[in-house]
């Protein structure tokens with residue numbers, strides 16, 4: 534199958550030697566909504582700018598439907614970019630802003646008018662078509678930016694934190710519109726965001742970037758349930774990470790010898806784990822079950838861990854109980870507010886999880902993130 538977009542071993546080394554993007558690879562299907570998330574400075578914007586042509590590649594290739602576009606100037610690439618500040622021309626009207634890219638592409642006047650009218654209708658901007666960019670609300674400016682980006686009928690829409698400047702309510706409603714729009718126009722979206730939850734809600738797949746590299750590219754569900762690296766396990770969702778060594782492997786189960794006893798999980802696919810390897814058992818907070826320890830049990834049964842409740846935070850219908858373990862580590866476990874008082878502070882508890890819902894991954898090098 535030919536991919537819509539292929540990024541092959543993209544590298545960017547800025548003058549001065551900083552490696553901002555390091556062998557970044559991604560293949561996207563036509564119409565996919567892909568987000569790139571990662572800590573500040575990990576190379577998200579640089580990747581997007583290389584795609585748009587605003588930044589040169591140090592090495593690597595960008596293929597669009599098989600054609601190498603990596604060395605074309607921005608105006609010759611079939612991409613549109615929407616930036617966080619929307620970059621509208623404040624002195625131009627909404628209509629003129631949308632017309633801009635079409636004029637650059639020298640569209641015939643009749644075709645241009647038809648295209649602009651269609652965009653004004655699609656984004657419900659007819660009523661403000663004559664207003665200047667400086668006279669619009671945040672939401673309207675965002676819609677003009679989208680209309681301007683899509684008017685040129687790009688093959689790929691690149692979005693760099695396009696919702697970052699909006700307040701929380703507007704952001705939610707525009708998120709929804711963006712998803713509907715993407716389905717309607719059917720083109721590939723590449724979306725850079727700091728907001729992990731936004732990426733997980735909107736995307737077909739998410740790229741988790743760290744230090745210029747794609748650590749894992751997967752569906753939101755897989756990232757949550759099967760993180761492939763220690764960085765992803767720390768960055769996505771709320772996971773407990775228990776360090777140890779693999780003691781046994783077989784039948785889809787890995788037995789890990791940890792400071793808290795022998796614990797079980799499911800080895801990550803293609804992890805190459807072997808007996809004796811240093812490993813992390815990753816247990817999602819949602820998978821953890823908590824119960825009071827029976828008085829006559831001083832140690833947790835095999836496969837479970839013992840601790841005591843050391844604090845709680847109420848968040849509406851749910852409570853997060855902090856559970857301190859024997860090694861001093863703390864877990865945060867969600868519980869319905871109705872069951873929170875069953876386990877008062879200082880109560881001795883046992884924590885268990887379904888083996889299939891915990892993932893065992895290689896411990897890897899020490900964790901780190903971009904500075």
Ligand SMILES: Nc1ncnc2c1ncn2[C@@H]1O[C@H](COP(=O)(O)OP(=O)(O)OP(=O)(O)O)[C@@H](O)[C@H]1O
Nearest residue numbers: 547548551553571572573574575576577578579580
């Ligand atoms: N023009 C430049 N010259 C030198 N270094 C740069 C330049 N632009 C970015 N960098 C560096 O490259 C790295 C990646 O930057 P980039 O803007 O791609 O990160 P990011 O993941 O988008 O960050 P943020 O989430 O903070 O926007 C950073 O360390 C940054 O300081």
